[in-house]
Every structure is written in structure tokens, then in C-alpha cells.
Amino acid sequence: MTAQPRWSRRNFLRGGMLAGGALTIPGLASACSSTAGSTLEKIENGETIRIAYADEVPYAYTEGGKAVGQAISLHTEILKSLGASDDQLEFVLTDWGNLIPQLGANHDMVVAGMFITPDRCRSAVFADPDYVMPDALLVMAGNPLSLTQLESFVDSDAVLGVMNGTSELEYATALGVPEDRINVQDNLDALVRELKSGRLDGVCLTAVNLTLQAESDSELEVTEPFVPVIDGKEQLGAGAAVFQEKDTDLRDRVNEELDKILADPDKWLSLVEEFHFTMDYFPPEDLTAESICGDDYK
Template sequence: MKTLVKTLLFAAFVLVLAACGEGNGDKGETTEGGEGRLEELQEAGTVTIGFSNEAPYAYEENGELRGAAVDIATAVFNELGIDNVEGQLAEWGQLIPGVQAGQFDAITAGMAITPDRAENALFGEPEMVYGEGLVVEADNPHGIYSFEDIANNPDITVIVMEGSTAYDFLLESGVSEDQIDTASDIPATFAAVQAGRADATTGTEMTMRMAFESANTEDLEIVEDFQQPEDIEGVPSYGAAAFSLENEELRDAYNEALADLKADGTVQELLEANGFHPETNFPPEDVTAESVISGEDY
């Protein structure tokens, strides 16, 4: 009897060990983060990307997702064997929280790589580089040609899209915080200047230029001889796709495919097709996400 009991206990013990071993094996396969997610996306054939309406980076037109960042991300995911790219519109400030919450697999909006943002998202390698632009009331009544001009006149107010790097650039240029207002998107900033609630609005040069052309109004003016901020961290800006902190393998696979598309000229062609310069808006080879985040190129 004792022998039988011992035998049964030993068998039960073996089963427990086997179960534990199987559980650890499964855990290892599912905690590799992005690699597992990449395989899931490849099997599903669909990837969900978050974007914010900001032409010419990522925007919706006649129900279709467009923009340089969107086209580049689509080409990269196609290279990875994922043919269907679905876009979800979100406010700019909700893009990083959305990818962290799993609402998106990636975000692509020409978002500038910054050290602060890198604390909450994994950035891919730079896909584009750009400077800043400025839109003011017609005839530029306050004579604004730089951020320093705004800083030197406390009566001037400027409005920017909430969550954009322009807010920090203004502060670093000496503009007082009480001179700066924010709005949810670019059209709202333009409307504020048109209505006289602000004297100027700023953002990336291509965004300002395309929004100005779309506005098609004589009430506003784009400052053609705008002086780019000097000695300001983040100018120029390097735009890239971003991923959840848990999806490192997915980010790495994206980077590998992106590198191939840079090498064969596809990225340059897509930039040019969306109004960017294929050379001046194409990031230098020696600038990486890590060099920007570390401050070497920021």
C-alpha cells in the first residue's frame, strides 16, 4: 500500500514538473515582444497605424490615408509581408498613449524623435528631416521673422498644435509661456490667427506651407524669409515611426526593412512624391534614432 501511494505521488510530481516545463516554454515564446507580434501581423495580413491629420506627413483625404510618413510605413510593412495597412485617426497628443495601450501597432505621423518621447515609445530610424515654418496675419503687421521677434515683443501671441515640439522651441527661444496658446490641430491654429485670437502660428515648414495653401485665404501670410531657430535642441527635427516599448523586435524588423528601402531609393521617391525634397529632407546616413535621443544630433 505504501509502495502504491509513493508511486502515485511520484507520478503526480512528474506531471507537475512537466506542466511547469510546458508553461515556461510557452512564456518564452510569447514574451519576445515584437517578434511574436510581427508574426501575428503577418498571419493576419493587417497592421493598424495611428496618425494625426497633419499634411504632408499623415492625413486623410476623401476617406484615404495619405502622406509621406504613411507611404513610407506602408512600403515598409509591405516589405515585411503585411499588405493591408489600416489607419486610425487620433489627436496628436494621443498617439504615443495609443501605441502604448495597444490601440495601434505603430504610429506614423512624421513625429520628431526627442529624448522625452523616447521614454514612452520606441522610435524607428529617421525617415525624414525638416525645419520650422511661420504663418502670420496678412502683410505681417508685427514684423515677425523669427521666434526671437516674438520673444522681444510681449504683446505678440502665438498659437501651436498641442503636443508639438514648436511649444518647446518657442520657450527655448525666449518666448514667454503666457504668450503661447495651444489648439487641438493645425486648422484650429490657423482659425485663431484669422480671428485675431493670436498673431502667429508655427509648426514644421511643410505643415505650415501645405496648410496655408489649403486655407486659400488672403487673411494670412506665410513668412518666406523666416529665420530658423539657432542653437535650439531639436532643430532640425528627425521624423520617424514609433512603437510600443514592449515591441522592440517589431521595431527592429521595421528598421531592417526601412534600411533596404532607403538604400534602393524608395524612401527618397516617396518623400518627393509628397512634396519633400529627396535630398535635403532625407536624413543623413550618420544620424540615427539613438544619436538623436542621446543628444549627439539633437
């Protein structure tokens, strides 16, 4: 993938594996309740906390029976700096579409590289961004329809593929891609099958995971990365951890530890580089969850 520019806050607008359940790694888990004590108290008391992720390379995914990825590595480091032991961290593989809806019922927090958006801010609490990322399109080799960005699907017959519950689905809808030309699937593997079968013409997701997919499959290629523009404003994605509304205390402590890591870019890179992250995706200093959530920040 070609190098991307470093990002600033002016780029932003203010304002899969399982069909319906969850798989805990490792072992079985006790239920969590949104009416129980705070998650920070659970950490301090030595209790287990359940951390949801969705299988999406390279952010958070299962490899060798373990949860791994950029978000897993970074936030394991942060939670351990808050006093949590490895035994307290129970990672729960969950549908992307259920990561926020099941907060408090199925899991205590979410570590999945989820983009912060004002709409999501109305339903959950976000930490500050730990990376930024443009989008791209995954197409068949040769890009037979010459697709370049989401606008390519607005005034054509091309069918767009997106993951359920993603920002890319929101962007496509906002741009006016007709609903009957949006093919929604639970994960990237399903989208690739639909692409190869001819039931869609291009997949829109973040540039890094589509690049990795194309590098592993000679039948596919990825377009140049781009930043979607909605109502004249760029929508560069910024990913972060997600918490229950009662857990602003934990969010604040996570932000404190994240600030320490971001103050040392070499430290940040040491935690995420093996997952194909570079300094191109390092979050700008002035970008915060509050600046993205606007009035919906909690």
C-alpha cells in the first residue's frame, strides 16, 4: 500500500464469524450485568472482565485459539498497566453488529478497532483514538468496472459490499447508494465469496485489512486508499475502545495510559507494527473522542 499522509482533526466530521452469538476465548464465562459495579472496580477487585472483539484482521481476530491484533495488543498493555492480570482478561468473539448492543449483557467493553462516530457515541462511551485509517475498495484483479471510491456506486449498476454495522455502510447510505445495490454481510470472508461469485462488484472497508486480503489472493486487488466525503466533509476513520455508559471512570483511566503510549511513538509502534500498522496510522495529537462525538460525547 502506498504511504498515506499524517492526519489532523480537520479531516473529521464532528457531529463476523458467528451469526448471532458469541464465543469466549478461552473457556466459558460468567454473565456480566450492566447493573453491577463498574468495570474498573472489577479490575481492581481481581475479577474477570469480558472484552468483546469481532474477527477482523488486523484489528482483532483469532489465531491459534487466542485473540490477537492491533487493538488486542494495545489494550492488553493498557489494561495490564491498570493492574489487570492476563487471567482477568477474557476475550469474547462477537458479531460486529452486536458489539455495542450487547455491552453490559454479553461483555464489559469492546476492543475491536471500532471507528468513533457521532451515532455510536449516542449509545456508548469511547476512549480517544488509538489509530486513524482511510478506506479502500477490494475488487477482482484488473478492476473490470474501474471502481475508485464509494461515489463509483451511486450512478452505476455496480453492487457494493459492506460489513453489517460498519461506518462504510453508513457512508454508502448517506451518499445515496441504493439499498438494493448494497450487499451486507457479517464478515470479510463472506464478502469475498460474494465478490468472487459475481453477486457484488466491490467491497468497501478499511485500507489495511483489504490490502492484506489482496496480498493473500491473486484473484483480487485493492484500489488506492481514499477518505469518504459526506456533505463536503472528510470522514477519515478513527478507532478506539468502547465502554458502557457507566464506565466513564475506566474510559478516563484508559485515556491516561493511552496518552503515555502516544507520547512515545516508538512504544506505540512496538505494540502494533507486527499487525501491519505504520506511523501513517498514528493518531494526531489534537484528535479526541470528544472532538468527533461533539454534543453526544459522554
